[in-house]
Amino acid sequence: MRNLIVYLELEWKRSLKVLGKSAVSLLVILCITIGGVFGISYVLFHFQIFEPIQVAVVIPDTEEESKVIARFLAGMESVRNICRFEYMEEKQVRTAVWEGKAQAAVILPEDFYQDIYEGNPAKVILLFPEEMDLDTAIFRELLEDGVSMIRTAEAGVFAAMDTGKVYETEMESYEIAEFISYKYIDNAFRRGELFQESIYSPVGNLELSEFYAATVLVVFLLMSGVNCGFLYKQESRAVEQRMYANGLGAVSQTTVKIVAMAGMLWILSVGCYLSGIGVQQMMEIRTMGIDGTVFWKMIPLCFGIASYFSLMYVLAGRGMQGNLLLLCGNVLMIFCSGTVVPSAYLPRVVGSIGKWLPLNLFHEYSAQMLFGSIEVKLVLWMIIWGLAAGGIGVLITWKRHGTYYN
Numbered sequence: 001m002r003n004l005i006v007y008l009e010l011e012w013k014r015s016l017k018v019l020g021k022s023a024v025s026l027l028v029i030l031c032i033t034i035g036g037v038f039g040i041s042y043v044l045f046h047f048q049i050f051e052p053i054q055v056a057v058v059i060p061d062t063e064e065e066s067k068v069i070a071r072f073l074a075g076m077e078s079v080r081n082i083c084r085f086e087y088m089e090e091k092q093v094r095t096a097v098w099e100g101k102a103q104a105a106v107i108l109p110e111d112f113y114q115d116i117y118e119g120n121p122a123k124v125i126l127l128f129p130e131e132m133d134l135d136t137a138i139f140r141e142l143l144e145d146g147v148s149m150i151r152t153a154e155a156g157v158f159a160a161m162d163t164g165k166v167y168e169t170e171m172e173s174y175e176i177a178e179f180i181s182y183k184y185i186d187n188a189f190r191r192g193e194l195f196q197e198s199i200y201s202p203v204g205n206l207e208l209s210e211f212y213a214a215t216v217l218v219v220f221l222l223m224s225g226v227n228c229g230f231l232y233k234q235e236s237r238a239v240e241q242r243m244y245a246n247g248l249g250a251v252s253q254t255t256v257k258i259v260a261m262a263g264m265l266w267i268l269s270v271g272c273y274l275s276g277i278g279v280q281q282m283m284e285i286r287t288m289g290i291d292g293t294v295f296w297k298m299i300p301l302c303f304g305i306a307s308y309f310s311l312m313y314v315l316a317g318r319g320m321q322g323n324l325l326l327l328c329g330n331v332l333m334i335f336c337s338g339t340v341v342p343s344a345y346l347p348r349v350v351g352s353i354g355k356w357l358p359l360n361l362f363h364e365y366s367a368q369m370l371f372g373s374i375e376v377k378l379v380l381w382m383i384i385w386g387l388a389a390g391g392i393g394v395l396i397t398w399k400r401h402g403t404y405y406n
Helices: 002-021 023-046 062-073 090-099 113-116 135-166 173-189 208-232 234-245 249-285 294-318 321-338 348-354 360-370 376-405
Strands: 053-058 085-087 106-107 125-127
Touching: 002 023, 002 208, 002 249, 053 090, 062 085, 062 173, 062 348, 085 173, 090 106, 090 125, 106 135, 106 208, 135 173, 208 294, 208 321, 208 360, 249 294, 294 321, 294 360, 294 376, 321 348, 321 360, 360 376
Parallel strands: 053 085, 053 106
Antiparallel strands: 106 125
C-alpha cells in the first residue's frame, strides 16, 4: 500500500507540474473550443434557409376594405415568415421589380372588394422577375395556392346560390352567398385548429444555450487529454518497471494514472465552470447558477473521461502516438456523436453509430450535472464505462508486460 501511495503522489506531482506548464495551451484550447462550438451552433440555428421577400402591393385609394384586409394579412405570423408588404403607386411597381427592390408585386384593380363580394371575376395582376430565386419561387407557389382556395370558395358560393334557385329555398341568393362566404372565411382563418402542433427540438429537452454549454465543457476536457501523454512516454517505463518490481502490477499502475488524469480534469472542470458563471454574470445571462453539488458531481465525469484517455494511450503504446490516436478519436466523436452537430442534422447512418460513442455519455452526464439532477442509471453507465475502458487497458498492459519490462 505504501508503494501505491508513493507512486500516486509521484504521478500527481508530475500532473500538477504539467498542468501549470500547459496553462497557456489549455487556454488556447478553451478559446478554440468555445469559438468552434458556438460558430457551428450559429450556422445551424441562426442561419435562415428562407428569407422573407419584399412584395410591392398596389391598392387603389378607394379600396378601403382591401387596405384593411391587406393590413390584417400582413400582421399574420404565417405571412410575415414569407414576405413583407410595401405599398406603392402602380407606376413605381414595375420599376421596383425590374431593379430588384421588390421580388414580386401584387396590383389590385378598382372595385376589387366589390367584385369579390358580388361574385364577379376580379383580375389581379401579379408581377415576378424572369429569373426568380428560391424564396420568390416559394412565395409564388403559396400565392397560387391562395388563389386556388379563393376560386374553390367562389365555386362553392355559386353552387350554393344555384342550388337555392333550383329548390326555391327560403333564403335569398345574396343571403346564401353571404352565409357560405362567411363559412369559407371562418374556416380559412381557423385552419390551424385542424392540426395538432408538436414542436420537436434537435437538442432534446435542453435549451440551446444549455446544450452547447455542456458541449463546451466535455469537448474542452477531451481536447485537454493531449497534455496527459507524459504519463505514457518512454522515459516513464523505467519508473513503471521499478513499480512492478515493488509489487505494483498493471491494475495498480493503470488506476494511479487514471486517478492522476481525473484529478487534472477535475481542476480544469472547476475552472471552466467558474469561468462560465463569471462570464454569465458579466453578460447578465442566467443560464446556470453556482451549485456546490456540481463540484462532487464532476468526479464520475472526470474518471470516465480519464478512463477514455487511458484506453487511447494504452492502445497506441507510446506518448506521441497516443496523442495522435486521442486527437483522431476526439475529432471522430465530436462530428459523429451529435453533441456538436445534433443528430437530427447528421446522416441517419452516422447518427445511429454516433449515439454509441462515449462522448454522448459524457455530454448527457454533463448536461444533467449543470442543469438538472443526474439520473442514477447515468451514474451507473459512467461507472460501467470507466471499469470497461480501464479493464481493457489493464489487459493490453498485461499482454505487453513482457515486451516492456522483461
